[in-house]
Amino acid sequence: MPQTPGDSAAYAPADVPPDAPGGPPATGPSAAGPGGDGRGGTGPPARMPPWLPKAFLLAGAIVLAFLAGLWLLERLRELLLLLLTSLFLAFAIEPGVNRLARRGWRRGPATAVMFLAVGVLAGGFLGGIGSLLAGQAMTLIEGFPGYVRHLIGWINSTFGTNLSQDTLFERLPTVTDTLTRHLSSLAENVWGIGATAFGVIFKALGVLLFTFYLSAEGPQFRRTVCSLLPPRRQRQVLWAWEIAVEKTGGYIYSRALTALLSGIAHFIAMIGLGVPYAATLALWVGVVSQFIPAVGTYLAGAVPVLIALTVAPSTALWMLLFVIGYQQLENYLLQPRITARTLDMHPAVAFGLILAGAAVMGPIGVLLALPIGASVQAFAGAYVRRYDIEEHPLTVPDAPAGAIWRWFRRK
Numbered sequence: 261m262p263q264t265p266g267d268s269a270a271y272a273p274a275d276v277p278p279d280a281p282g283g284p285p286a287t288g289p290s291a292a293g294p295g296g297d298g299r300g301g302t303g304p305p306a307r308m309p310p311w312l313p314k315a316f317l318l319a320g321a322i323v324l325a326f327l328a329g330l331w332l333l334e335r336l337r338e339l340l341l342l343l344l345t346s347l348f349l350a351f352a353i354e355p356g357v358n359r360l361a362r363r364g365w366r367r368g369p370a371t372a373v374m375f376l377a378v379g380v381l382a383g384g385f386l387g388g389i390g391s392l393l394a395g396q397a398m399t400l401i402e403g404f405p406g407y408v409r410h411l412i413g414w415i416n417s418t419f420g421t422n423l424s425q426d427t428l429f430e431r432l433p434t435v436t437d438t439l440t441r442h443l444s445s446l447a448e449n450v451w452g453i454g455a456t457a458f459g460v461i462f463k464a465l466g467v468l469l470f471t472f473y474l475s476a477e478g479p480q481f482r483r484t485v486c487s488l489l490p491p492r493r494q495r496q497v498l499w500a501w502e503i504a505v506e507k508t509g510g511y512i513y514s515r516a517l518t519a520l521l522s523g524i525a526h527f528i529a530m531i532g533l534g535v536p537y538a539a540t541l542a543l544w545v546g547v548v549s550q551f552i553p554a555v556g557t558y559l560a561g562a563v564p565v566l567i568a569l570t571v572a573p574s575t576a577l578w579m580l581l582f583v584i585g586y587q588q589l590e591n592y593l594l595q596p597r598i599t600a601r602t603l604d605m606h607p608a609v610a611f612g613l614i615l616a617g618a619a620v621m622g623p624i625g626v627l628l629a630l631p632i633g634a635s636v637q638a639f640a641g642a643y644v645r646r647y648d649i650e651e652h653p654l655t656v657p658d659a660p661a662g663a664i665w666r667w668f669r670r671k
Contacts, residue, residue: 535568
């Protein structure tokens with residue numbers, strides 16, 4: 261039948277969708293716009309997803325919690341440092357307390373005995389050094405004019421100079437008056453000095469208290485921590501605690517060994533130079549240079565030099581040269597090797613940890629950097645996976661000393 265114009269839509273194939281290319285135009289409500297009014301309008305805008313306000317609130321809460329944590333950490337910084345120092349001291353005396361506990365002692369009296377032993381050693385050391393310093397200070401003050409004349413005469417005769425003793429002694433009253441004014445201003449600030457001293461004593465007592473409880477109640481504290489963890493995590497925590505005690509003991513051992521070597525070397529040097537009180541001064545140098553961070557080296561070397569000045573300026577000069585030379589030997593040869601053996605740590609890593617600890621926490625950081633770093637290194641060695649090394653010229657290690665010696669013998 262012939263098709264009449266205008267009724268092509270009636271004879272369109274039924275399976276062709278209305279929106280297909282070339283298909284018939286859509287009619288009815290579907291041809292209307294999104295608003296459904298048939299006029300092609302856009303309708304109302306899309307609504308906000310219901311989860312978006314909750315996401316904004318959660319992000320704001322996280323930011324506020326982070327800022328509050330930073331504020332709280334800043335306020336509790338000194339307390340955290342005290343707790344960290346106490347934990348380090350508890351690790352240091354843990355082997356001795358455990359040894360006494362295995363012999364039937366209760367941990368409280370065993371910890372008290374360790375505290376008493378350390379206190380007696382420290383008191384004897386400070387008492388002997390204090391009496392020595394007081395006596396030598398009086399000697400230096402009484403004989404100061406004679407030392408100055410002797411020093412100027414030695415400089416003139418040695419270096420060919422023409423220093424005037426009279427001019428120096430004429431200027432001494434001016435220097436004395438300036439020093440007196442400074443001491444007077446310092447005495448006026450006695451309240452601030454007293455408050456600072458009270459703060460130091462309070463912190464020291466806090467460290468001792470925390471250390472005592474961490475050591476005496478160590479097993480109960482560890483049981484409390486482990487009761488919050490599953491058995492596998494408990495074994496990991498106890499293993500980590502054991503490593504920390506071992507590494508801290510290694511650090512104390514390395515310091516004690518370097519102190520012994522330093523004391524013996526300085527004792528021999530002072531005996532050879534004729535410096536009085538050689539044994540006491542050697543003990544001072546060994547303990548102070550190793551167990552006082554940062555400034556201990558300078559304090560340890562200054563006292564023997566001042567005592568040597570009472571003998572002769574040349575003796576003081578030789579003593580100063582020996583102190584400087586031994587410090588270089590210790591810093592670059594002895595201490596890195598001893599630290600590497602006792603803490604199982606590369607010397608460069610140990611040096612970097614000391615610098616990092618000083619930058620982060622100051623003197624306490626210097627004291628704690630090595631045992632903390634050694635413990636972290638032990639943990640990483642247990643959990644970090646290692647692979648076989650590909651053979652390459654850049655990975656060939658140095659030949660052992662025996663092979664080099666055999667090579668020289670063949671030559």
